[in-house]
Amino acid sequence: xxxxxxxxxxxxxxxxxxxxxxxxxxxxxxxxxxxxxxxxxxxxxxxxxxxxxxxxxxxxxxxxxxxxxxxxxxxxxxxxxxxxxxxxxxxxxxxxxxxxxxxxxxxxxxxxxxxxxxxxxxxxxxxxxxxxxxxxxxxxxxxxxxxxxxxxxxxxxxxxxxxxxxxxxxxxxxxxxxxxxxxx
Numbered sequence: 001x002x003x004x005x006x007x008x009x010x011x012x013x014x015x016x017x018x019x020x021x022x023x024x025x026x027x028x029x030x031x032x033x034x035x036x037x038x039x040x041x042x043x044x045x046x047x048x049x050x051x052x053x054x055x056x057x058x059x060x061x062x063x064x065x066x067x068x069x070x071x072x073x074x075x076x077x078x079x080x081x082x083x084x085x086x087x088x089x090x091x092x093x094x095x096x097x098x099x100x101x102x103x104x105x106x107x108x109x110x111x112x113x114x115x116x117x118x119x120x121x122x123x124x125x126x127x128x129x130x131x132x133x134x135x136x137x138x139x140x141x142x143x144x145x146x147x148x149x150x151x152x153x154x155x156x157x158x159x160x161x162x163x164x165x166x167x168x169x170x171x172x173x174x175x176x177x178x179x180x181x182x183x184x
Contacts (some may be wrong), residue, residue: 003052008148009168013062016170018177024146025051025063026169027105029076037074038114039067041101046112049103060106060180066167068119068143070096075143084133084144086117088154092124094159098143104176109174109183117160119147124154142167 002009005024013020025048031040050062068075071091078084094116103112124132138144139152143150147158147165163170 001052001056001059001061003048003061006064006085006167007112008146008166009064010090010107011164012163012166012170013173016174019032020062021059023052023055025049028052031074037067037069037072037097037099038101038116039068040074041099042112043101043115045103045118049105049110053105054131059108060104060177061115062173062177063103064100064168066098066100066142066164068096068098070094076138076150076161078138078144079140081133081138084138087144088124088129088132088138089126090128091145091154092123093121096143098160100164100169102169102172102176104173104180104184106180111174111179115161116166117158117162117164117169119155119159119165120157121154122156169178 002020002022003025010022027047044065049061053061075087098117098119100115137146137149146156161169163168
């Protein structure tokens, strides 16, 4: 059971051979003032899993939350296109971190972790940013870009898990699912 509305997470799991159902969790997604980016994604992934696991106590539930972090500032999903332009302007020519908190749970068995990937953007002109944002791909994406789409043209280098940037670090997820299955 996937505790997420993300079509990218669903596709990653299905492409990896998982037979999944989707049951989105409705949780408040606001970073607390005293919360580090790593603690934030970990907490949200846990909140999502707990919310869904209550409805499906016998199922393996996978929860995740992904953010982009630059200079210790979290870039979530942009509220509008103007905010997307602002995010991409700040990311231009710089290296940022993509963090994904992952929790896999069944009954009282829980495994959790945070995957970190470094992404370096090319230098972007304002015209290039406007072009990209006008395509709509930045909507509903942490950091206002999609590495698996046209946004791949913005990325110069990736150090770490590619699937983490898409929204679900599959090696970590698979490791946790295997551990949960061994505890059945």
